Amino acid sequence: MGLDLSGRQYANVPLQEKQRLFDEVKADLRYDDYLFGCYECGICVAACPSARFYDFSPRKIAQTMAREDVDLFYVMLNDSVWDCSQCFSCDVCPRKNSPGGLITLMREVAVKNGLPSAQQALEGYGRVVYKIMATGTQVSPDMLQDNAFPDWGPHVKDISQNLDVWRRALPPDTMHTTETSWRVDDKTIHELYLIWHMTGVMDMIKEVDEGLFMILQDVMEERLEDAGYDVSFD
Amino acid sequence: MSERPILVVGGGPAGMEATRGLAAAGYRAVLVEKRDELGGTPVSGSYAALTPDFRDAGEAMAEMAATIQGDPLVDIRTGSRVTDASGQAGAFAVTVEGPGGSEQLEVGAVILATGFQHFDPGRETQQYGYYEYDDVLTLVDLERMLKTGQVLVPSTGKPPERLCFIQCVGSRDRQIGNEYCSKVCCGVAAKESIEVRKLVPDCRVFVFYIDMRMYGYWEPQIYWVSQEQHHVNYIKGIATQITRTKDGRLLVRGEDTTMGRPMEVPMDMVVLSVGMEPSPGTIEMAGVFGLALNKYRFIDTLGGALDTVTTSVPGIFACGAATGPADLEDSVSSAAAAAMKAIGVVRRAALAGST
Numbered sequence: 001m002g003l004d005l006s007g008r009q010y011a012n013v014p015l016q017e018k019q020r021l022f023d024e025v026k027a028d029l030r031y032d033d034y035l036f037g038c039y040e041c042g043i044c045v046a047a048c049p050s051a052r053f054y055d056f057s058p059r060k061i062a063q064t065m066a067r068e069d070v071d072l073f074y075v076m077l078n079d080s081v082w083d084c085s086q087c088f089s090c091d092v093c094p095r096k097n098s099p100g101g102l103i104t105l106m107r108e109v110a111v112k113n114g115l116p117s118a119q120q121a122l123e124g125y126g127r128v129v130y131k132i133m134a135t136g137t138q139v140s141p142d143m144l145q146d147n148a149f150p151d152w153g154p155h156v157k158d159i160s161q162n163l164d165v166w167r168r169a170l171p172p173d174t175m176h177t178t179e180t181s182w183r184v185d186d187k188t189i190h191e192l193y194l195i196w197h198m199t200g201v202m203d204m205i206k207e208v209d210e211g212l213f214m215i216l217q218d219v220m221e222e223r224l225e226d227a228g229y230d231v232s233f234d
Numbered sequence: 235m236s237e238r239p240i241l242v243v244g245g246g247p248a249g250m251e252a253t254r255g256l257a258a259a260g261y262r263a264v265l266v267e268k269r270d271e272l273g274g275t276p277v278s279g280s281y282a283a284l285t286p287d288f289r290d291a292g293e294a295m296a297e298m299a300a301t302i303q304g305d306p307l308v309d310i311r312t313g314s315r316v317t318d319a320s321g322q323a324g325a326f327a328v329t330v331e332g333p334g335g336s337e338q339l340e341v342g343a344v345i346l347a348t349g350f351q352h353f354d355p356g357r358e359t360q361q362y363g364y365y366e367y368d369d370v371l372t373l374v375d376l377e378r379m380l381k382t383g384q385v386l387v388p389s390t391g392k393p394p395e396r397l398c399f400i401q402c403v404g405s406r407d408r409q410i411g412n413e414y415c416s417k418v419c420c421g422v423a424a425k426e427s428i429e430v431r432k433l434v435p436d437c438r439v440f441v442f443y444i445d446m447r448m449y450g451y452w453e454p455q456i457y458w459v460s461q462e463q464h465h466v467n468y469i470k471g472i473a474t475q476i477t478r479t480k481d482g483r484l485l486v487r488g489e490d491t492t493m494g495r496p497m498e499v500p501m502d503m504v505v506l507s508v509g510m511e512p513s514p515g516t517i518e519m520a521g522v523f524g525l526a527l528n529k530y531r532f533i534d535t536l537g538g539a540l541d542t543v544t545t546s547v548p549g550i551f552a553c554g555a556a557t558g559p560a561d562l563e564d565s566v567s568s569a570a571a572a573a574m575k576a577i578g579v580v581r582r583a584a585l586a587g588s589t
Contacts, residue, residue, distance in 0.1 A: 005495050037461030040470060040492040063492065067467045072493075095458075 002055040003079055007071040010078065018074040021113060025065075025073075025105045034101035038066040044090035044099050056083035058090040058099030065102055078117040081106045112200075114207035126212050129205070131182075134219050136192050140181035190227050193220045202233050237580040238342030239264050239309070240573075241328055243316055243519055246274020248554025248565040249347030250298045255573035257307040261580065264309045264339060265302065266316055266330055268515060272299040275349055282380040283429065284562060285421045286455045319344070319523050323549025324583030342580030343549045345572045346533060347565075348519050350510040350555035353404025353412070362400065362506055363476050369484055369501075370476060372403075372508045373422050380426065385433050387502045389482065394502035397430060398440040398486060399423040400473050405509030405559075406444065414530060416509025417559040420447045423507045424456040424466070431464040440467045440499075442488060449561075471497065476504055510559045523550055532558045543572040549579050 010018075025031065044058040045051045051058065061080060064072045081103045088100040110118040122129070131138045146157035159166065184192075196202050197220070206213040217233045224231050242253045245267030256263040269278060273295035276284065281291035302308045314332030321327045326341050352374050355364040364370050368388040371379075379385055387394050401423060405416040420443070427439045446468060448457040460466040473488040483500040490497040512531045520527050526546040528534040533552040537544045543551040551572040554565035 005493055037458055037468075040468075060493065066461070066465075067469075068465060 003075070005060075005072060005075060007075055010071070010074050013074060015070065018070045021077060021109055022068070022070045022073050024109050024113075025102075028105045028108075030101060030105060034098040034105065035062060035065050036095045036097055038062040038097060039095060041094070043092055043094065044097075047089040047092050049087060049089065050083050050085050054083040056080055058084070058103075061102055061106075062093075062097050062099045077106050077110055078115060081110065082117065082121040108204075111204045111208055119208045122208050126209060129209075130212060130215065133192075133196060133201075133205075133216055135182045136184045136188060137181050186227065190224060190229065193224055194229070194231070196220075197231060197233060237261060237584040238325065238340055240343045240345060240576045240580060241266065241316070241326070241339070241341040242345045242347060244274065244347035244349055244515065244554070244556070245269070245272040245299075245310075245312065246347060246349050246554065246565075247276065247295070247298060247562055248349070248556070248560075248569040249274070249345070250295075250302060251566040251569035252345045252347055252553060252573045252576075253308055253310075254298070254301045255570050256577065257302060257305045259573070259577055260307070261577055262307050262309070263302075264311065264330075264341065266314050266332075267310070267312045268315045270313045272303075272310070272312065275351075279352070279374050280378040280381050282377050283425065285418065285425045286452045288425065316519065316522055323579050324586075326549065342583055343576035344523065344551070345569075345576050346516070346519050346523070346525075346545075346550065346552040346556050347554045347569060347572075348515040348552075348556045349513045350516070350532075350559070351513040353416075353508040353511050355403050355506045355508055361475060362403065362473070362504065364506060367476065367478065367484060367504075370504045370506065372506045373399075373419065373426065374508070376426055376430075376505050377422075380429050380433070383433070385430055385437075385503075390502075393434045394430075394437050396438050396440070396499075396501045397434075397503040397505065398442060398473075398499075398501050399427065399505045399507050400486075401441065401443040401446075401507045402472065403506040403508050404511070412509060412511065412530060414559060415447060417447070417449075417564075418561045419507040419509055421449075421452045421456055421561070423505070424448065424452075424460045426505070427466040428456065428460045428464050431460075431466065438467070439464075440469055440501075442469050442471055442473055442486070444470070444472055469497075473504075510555055512556070516556045519556075523547060525550060525552070528558070530558070532556065541571075542568050543575055549576075551575050 040059060040063055042059050048058050050056045061076055064076050084100060084103045086100055090099040128138055144156060144160045144163055146160050221233060239262035240256050242249050242263055242265045245265055249265060250272060253263045253265045271277060276291040277295050283289060284291050284294055311330060311332050314330050316328050317331050318329035319326060324342050326344060328339050328341060330337050330339055355362060355372060362370055385393060401419060404410060405412050423441055427441060430437060430439055446457060461468060469490055471489045471491040473486045475487045477485045479485050479500055483502060484504050485498060486501050486504060487498050516533060517531055520533050524547055526534040533545055533556050535542055535544060535557050536546060543553050545552050553568035553572040554560055
């Protein structure tokens with residue numbers, strides 16, 4: 001059973017609410033660069049890796065927005081946008097649309113408004129988000145061990161066996177360990193925290209994951225206070 | 235011996251352009267038009283603006299007419315018809331009946347520019363209820379409405395909130411027998427959709443189509459503009475039926491093919507994008523001049539893609555929508571080609587006669 005495009009599943013959401021969210025996407029400055037008109041030709045679907053694995057169509061995203069079909073928009077906003085890997089292969093569009101770009105805008109609106117779908121989509125990433133936001137970085141090569149991330153698949157074991165050799169083959173410095181990669185320069189960390197605070201990222205986190213927000217708030221406010229900044233995240 | 239004049243039948247864009255071309259080259263032309271005024275279907279059909287450039291149709295036709303009216307080489311006979319013809323290339327005798335009675339003319343060649351008529355959507359099938367519902371119109375009906383500067387739902391007198399076009403009505407249809415594409419309806423619908431959106435900005439406009447055929451520059455001139463600037467919705471899928479809802483609105487039933495779902499949408503107005511069929515004048519003149527018609531009863535041309543005007547009778551040429559669906563660009567281009575070929579016939583006849 002594929003995605004239900006009838007909109008029945010969201011029949012209880014008032015049209016004004018769907019329209020409000022639609023208008024918020026449309027009001028984004030980037031919108032006019034991401035959508036012209038849609039031929040409904042399917043070239044974006046042909047180029048899309050996600051479309052091979054999921055019931056997902058970048059064409060339907062562009063179509064829905066071009067048609068200004070707010071009911072269908074709400075379906076897409078709550079389901080389809082989370083199936084995209086944001087690789088922008090869909091930018092092949094002959095009309096110069098960017099379905100992936102539209103999805104970026106839709107995801108931002110979903111997160112900012114704390115939609116259940118956004119909360120659900122980001123649920124599994126709490127640890128990742130925490131690590132990235134608290135340290136500015138997440139995975140280091142030495143974390144690739146055969147039993148560390150079973151969900152990454154069996155090939156991780158093979159890779160981890162000769163990891164040192166693989167890494168030496170790459171020109172950039174990739175030999176960071178958990179030890180070094182999570183040790184971030186004070187100035188960098190302060191700037192990161194301030195950027196996330198001032199650009200509204202912390203507000204977005206608060207909308208989708210209150211608990212995570214509170215943990216990050218403790219960490220960030222304390223380190224900023226120690227450095228002499230008077231910042232409140234509330 | 236000097237050249238005989240060339241007879242042009244039909245005073246629409248093609249006939250006027252053929253006549254203008256003949257006179258410009260210094261040849262005498264007799265233009266016979268059954269209606270009382272020149273301008274052809276754009277005038278008799280009350281077109282508001284031309285496709286694709288939005289020129290005022292009446293003005294544009296008057297401008298074409300002005301290029302031949304008063305030219306001493308041009309003999310314009312409106313309210314007249316050709317009733318009989320005999321002879322051969324270089325020397326035809328034709329009978330023209332007009333307000334002043336019947337007259338026989340000697341002409342060297344003939345150009346038929348007798349055009350098309352709009353498909354009558356009630357003729358073969360009533361599936362869209364054209365004669366049943368006041369709010370189901372054709373492109374031509376909407377054109378007439380646009381000319382008044384107002385788009386109003388006929389049954390309520392109010393501006394429409396939702397209006398749709400249904401493409402390919404009477405075209406590309408084996409059931410009806412018109413297997414051809416009528417070429418202009420996509421462009422005309424796109425043009426009218428822009429005009430509707432301009433006149434009634436709150437009206438949502440949809441175009442239900444099989445393929446959108448926007449040749450050459452029509453693509454950026456009207457199709458993209460309608461979609462990108464005026465937010466006209468193009469939906470691939472043709473309505474199968476129109477019914478009425480309890481509140482008196484029209485209900486259009488079809489498939490939203492690219493979304494893969496059935497569709498049942500209310501509309502205040504439905505505009506049928508009717509195609510072209512040979513005009514009665516085209517069929518009548520083919521009879522008078524003994525020309526072969528093609529399968530669809532347009533005048534048959536023999537030269538394929540590289541000669542669009544030569545008919546089955548030497549010395550007689552056809553142009554514009556008399557030979558099949560044609561837009562204005564096609565019509566004036568083939569008219570010029572026909573004029574040049576007709577000049578060739580009378581000039582060679584004159585040269586042969588003088589030796």
